[in-house]
Amino acid sequence: MTAATASNLGTLPWMQIAQAFERMGVIEQPGTKHHPLILWFHQQTSLKATTDEVPWCSAFACAVMEMAGHKSPRSAAARDWLKWGKPLDKPAFGCIVVFDRADPSNKSAAHVAFWWGDRADNRVDVLGGNQSNKVCVAPYDKSDAIGYRWPAVAFP
Numbered sequence: 511m512t513a514a515t516a517s518n519l520g521t522l523p524w525m526q527i528a529q530a531f532e533r534m535g536v537i538e539q540p541g542t543k544h545h546p547l548i549l550w551f552h553q554q555t556s557l558k559a560t561t562d563e564v565p566w567c568s569a570f571a572c573a574v575m576e577m578a579g580h581k582s583p584r585s586a587a588a589r590d591w592l593k594w595g596k597p598l599d600k601p602a603f604g605c606i607v608v609f610d611r612a613d614p615s616n617k618s619a620a621h622v623a624f625w626w627g628d629r630a631d632n633r634v635d636v637l638g639g640n641q642s643n644k645v646c647v648a649p650y651d652k653s654d655a656i657g658y659r660w661p662a663v664a665f666p
Contacts, residue, residue, distance in 0.1 A: 522604040524578035524661075528624055528637050528645070531574070537644035538562040551639065557586035570639025571606065571622050580661040588620035591659055598658040601625045606659040607636055609650050621650070625658065 536547050539562060548562040551569035554576055559569070564586070571591065572582035583590040591606050598605055605625045613619035623638025626647050633649040641648040 524574050524580065525604045525624060525637070527577050528570075528574045531570070531639070531645045532637065532647070535644070536639070548639075552586070554582065555584055555586040559586065565640055567622050567638055567640040570645065571624070574624075575661070580663065587618065588622040589618055591622045592657045595659040595662045598660050601634070601655070601658045602660070603627065607634070607655050608657045608659075609654040610656050611654075620656070623648075623650075628652075 531547070534547070536545060538548065539545050544560075544562040548566055548569075549560065551566055551573040552559040552564065554572040555569050557564070557569075559566070566586075568583075568586050568588045568591065572584055575582040576584075580595075583594045585591075588608055591608050595606065601607060603625060607623060607625045609621045609623075611619040611621050621638070621640075623636035623641065626635040626637050628634055629649060631649075632652050634652050634655070635647050635649055637645075637647045639645045
């Protein structure tokens with residue numbers, strides 16, 4: 511973690527919450543068992559899925575924002591975050607970032623996470639859920655980002 515990231519983390523409650531889930535080691539459970547926190551994340555959406563096999567990146571973001579006191583879209587669809595909060599022209603630490611997920615069978619496929627920072631290789635690091643089946647910081651192609659959002663009541 512860079513010094514800038516560490517200082518920003520202290521000012522954004524949702525990033526503190528998201529990182530706490532990462533430190534807890536929230537990860538999908540194999541087989542018929544399901545991680546209880548992932549099931550709880552799902553309950554924060556209108557879908558209310560009952561398995562950790564259902565994509566849960568948006569459910570994670572919803573749970574984190576709700577815990578931080580910001581109304582979320584309460585949707586399991588990552589693209590619904592593009593209508594939430596206020597748009598940003600460029601990313602900022604902790605903002606919501608939505609990525610297109612090229613999937614010929616599902617044109618609305620997307621991924622949502624929290625912006626962590628730039629990398630030197632045209633990729634970015636994001637903190638999110640359902641990244642390698644767990645909550646973690648992971649790299650994504652910057653060119654796949656289709657929108658950046660910030661909570662309306664906390665607009666910088």
